[in-house]
Amino acid sequence: MAAAARVQCHNNTSLTGSPLPRRHRNSPTLHFSPNRVNFTPLKWIGSCTRMVPGPYLKGGTTTVRAAFEEEKKTDAVNEVVEEEKRSFTCVMKFGGSSVATAERMREVADLVLTFPEESPVIVLSAMGKTTNNLLLAGEKAVSCGVSNASEIEELSVIKELHLRTVKELEIDPSVVSSFLEELEQLLKGIAMMKELTLRTRDYLVSFGECLSTRIFAAYLNKIGVKARQYDAFEIGFITTDDFTNGDILEATYPAVAKRLYDDWMHDPAVPVVTGFLGKGWKTCAVTTLGRGGSDLTATTIGKALGLQEIQVWKDVDGVLTCDPTIYKRATPVPFLTFDEAAELAYFGAQVLHPQSMRPAREGGIPVRVKNSYNPKAPGTIITKTRDMTKTVLTSIVLKRNVTMLDIASTRMLGQVGFLAKVFSIFEDLEISVDVVATSEVSISLTLDPSKLWSRELIQQARDHVVEELEKIAVVNLAKGRAIISLIGNVQHSSLILERAFHVLWTKGINVQMISQGASKVNISLIVNDAEAEGCVEALHKSFFESGDLSELLIQPRLGNGSPVRTMQVDN
Numbered sequence: 309m310a311a312a313a314r315v316q317c318h319n320n321t322s323l324t325g326s327p328l329p330r331r332h333r334n335s336p337t338l339h340f341s342p343n344r345v346n347f348t349p350l351k352w353i354g355s356c357t358r359m360v361p362g363p364y365l366k367g368g369t370t371t372v373r374a375a376f377e378e379e380k381k382t383d384a385v386n387e388v389v390e391e392e393k394r395s396f397t398c399v400m401k402f403g404g405s406s407v408a409t410a411e412r413m414r415e416v417a418d419l420v421l422t423f424p425e426e427s428p429v430i431v432l433s434a435m436g437k438t439t440n441n442l443l444l445a446g447e448k449a450v451s452c453g454v455s456n457a458s459e460i461e462e463l464s465v466i467k468e469l470h471l472r473t474v475k476e477l478e479i480d481p482s483v484v485s486s487f488l489e490e491l492e493q494l495l496k497g498i499a500m501m502k503e504l505t506l507r508t509r510d511y512l513v514s515f516g517e518c519l520s521t522r523i524f525a526a527y528l529n530k531i532g533v534k535a536r537q538y539d540a541f542e543i544g545f546i547t548t549d550d551f552t553n554g555d556i557l558e559a560t561y562p563a564v565a566k567r568l569y570d571d572w573m574h575d576p577a578v579p580v581v582t583g584f585l586g587k588g589w590k591t592c593a594v595t596t597l598g599r600g601g602s603d604l605t606a607t608t609i610g611k612a613l614g615l616q617e618i619q620v621w622k623d624v625d626g627v628l629t630c631d632p633t634i635y636k637r638a639t640p641v642p643f644l645t646f647d648e649a650a651e652l653a654y655f656g657a658q659v660l661h662p663q664s665m666r667p668a669r670e671g672g673i674p675v676r677v678k679n680s681y682n683p684k685a686p687g688t689i690i691t692k693t694r695d696m697t698k699t700v701l702t703s704i705v706l707k708r709n710v711t712m713l714d715i716a717s718t719r720m721l722g723q724v725g726f727l728a729k730v731f732s733i734f735e736d737l738e739i740s741v742d743v744v745a746t747s748e749v750s751i752s753l754t755l756d757p758s759k760l761w762s763r764e765l766i767q768q769a770r771d772h773v774v775e776e777l778e779k780i781a782v783v784n785l786a787k788g789r790a791i792i793s794l795i796g797n798v799q800h801s802s803l804i805l806e807r808a809f810h811v812l813w814t815k816g817i818n819v820q821m822i823s824q825g826a827s828k829v830n831i832s833l834i835v836n837d838a839e840a841e842g843c844v845e846a847l848h849k850s851f852f853e854s855g856d857l858s859e860l861l862i863q864p865r866l867g868n869g870s871p872v873r874t875m876q877v878d879n
């Protein structure tokens with residue numbers, strides 16, 4: 309509640325046009341020199357031009373830009389902009405694997421300090437597997453009985469990890485102890501209620517990021533780097549009330565920018581912000597942004613502050629040609645466009661959150677994916693455009709455990725009506741569809757299970773959708789499928805398909821469905837799940853390990869291998 313009031317108060321201040329307080333002109337500097345500036349205030353203003361929801365904006369139709377323009381007239385604000393120019397340069401987001409132990413936290417702190425020219429905003433995920441452990445603990449609490457809740461194994465693992473970390477970093481255990489006690493109480497509450505709603509689930513998992521950021525900020529302060537911890541839900545991260553999958557609302561950008569800049573100007577300190585979390589705009593309850601959502605937190609802050617760069621630090625050397633856990637000879641992809649990265653993430657590459665490219669694209673801010681275990685590796689840089697002349701394929705993505713539906717019209721509806729009806733059923737049941745192929749009287753599609761967190765929910769949703777579809781069509785449901793997405797330059801789709809089908813034909817694999825996205829960067833093939841890993845390996849060998857495919861773009865060959873004509877690649 310307090311945070312909601314604060315958000316509202318910030319925006320009201322802007323809207324009334326009352327001059328902002330005079331700032332300190334000579335803010336003390338940190339260990340970082342906050343001078344490397346290429347900051348364009350217009351970017352920030354630009355990010356504030358959209359309408360924000362009513363409760364945060366008195367007057368309804370006024371835009372934040374209008375309010376900001378008004379404010380700009382005052383000298384005080386011009387001074388503020390000058391101060392802002394001296395503040396943050398980039399966001400550095402560290403995922404769970406990067407901050408899994410005390411040792412890793414030390415290394416991450418060292419890493420941040422090796423960029424003295426940067427003045428970063430730091431975003432952290434929960435330590436290691438903490439989010440998974442919290443979810444498991446919650447599920448166990450539902451059925452274990454109140455008296456056993458304190459004994460849940462995952463609770464002990466979480467307590468042990470965080471207490472050991474504060475001990476090893478030699479910081480005050482009170483930084484985490486009250487949180488750990490509250491967590492135990494929460495699990496007892498779940499045990500008593502015998503239910504775990506999506507709202508409670510979000511509150512439960514929020515402990516992970518609340519703990520990791522408090523520890524890291526305390527450690528930075530201990531080593532002499534002035535830092536300030538922030539819970540994202542307290543500083544203006546406003547989301548829809550879709551628990552477990554909140555969508556960031558536009559009101560977030562001005563609110564977050566204002567809070568971080570205000571604090572910086574009063575008392576500069578490195579912000580350490582919880583990734584993954586937000587606050588539902590109607591319920592005011594803690595929400596989460598979907599698994600892996602800290603990437604989205606980072607890009608949102610990048611856009612809100614109009615920064616030069618957004619860095620996401622992982623445990624791999626950037627975005628790779630495929631998931632290295634599926635095929636270990638995957639290699640880094642040096643350059644990607646926002647479209648390629650978004651498609652790759654959407655189709656299941658765990659390395660980036662599916663929605664995370666949106667704020668970066670809107671703000672035109674490059675995203676760099678780096679390895680916190682190997683900082684010297686150049687990583688991947690993601691930008692709006694890149695030279696695609698020689699690009700055939702960029703990456704292969706595998707999404708497993710997919711359900712495919714073949715829906716054939718019973719001809720009670722015309723073709724247009726049929727498509728409309730089918731998709732309205734999916735809309736009503738709030739089920740996302742991944743890949744679609746249509747003919748005159750039938751549709752094949754795959755369901756996106758990522759928005760459903762538990763197996764029971766997936767089963768329920770499947771049953772429900774089939775029941776509804778059977779009112780207008782004959783439905784065949786096939787489980788155990790996988791989507792292999794070929795992300796690349798679909799200008800060369802014939803070459804990609806020729807290669808891919810040759811590889812799969814050689815392996816005796818039957819492709820069950822094929823679809824080319826309108827985004828022109830993705831071709832998806834549906835195969836049996838059991839065969840999918842072998843397919844990825846064979847495709848990787850053919851596309852990335854057997855010579856430079858771009859040569860084929862100049863000299864397309866006949867079946868017998870002889871060149872047919874020289875062609876120019878048009879991009």
Ligand SMILES: Nc1ncnc2c1ncn2[C@@H]1O[C@H](COP(=O)(O)OP(=O)(O)O)[C@@H](O)[C@H]1O
Pocket residue numbers: 402403404405406433600621622623624626627628629630631632633656657658659660703
């Ligand atoms: N194309 C890909 N490139 C790089 N990593 C990938 C890819 N596809 C899947 N991954 C997986 O994503 C992991 C990194 O993402 P993630 O676990 O979210 O990192 P973090 O927790 O540090 O944010 C890697 O360890 C790798 O197994």
Ligand SMILES: N[C@@H](CC(=O)OP(=O)(O)O)C(=O)O
Pocket residue numbers: 402403404405433434439440516583584598599600601602603
């Ligand atoms: N801790 C959350 C959010 C997150 O982004 O994590 P990571 O950066 O470790 O993928 C999760 O596990 O989903």
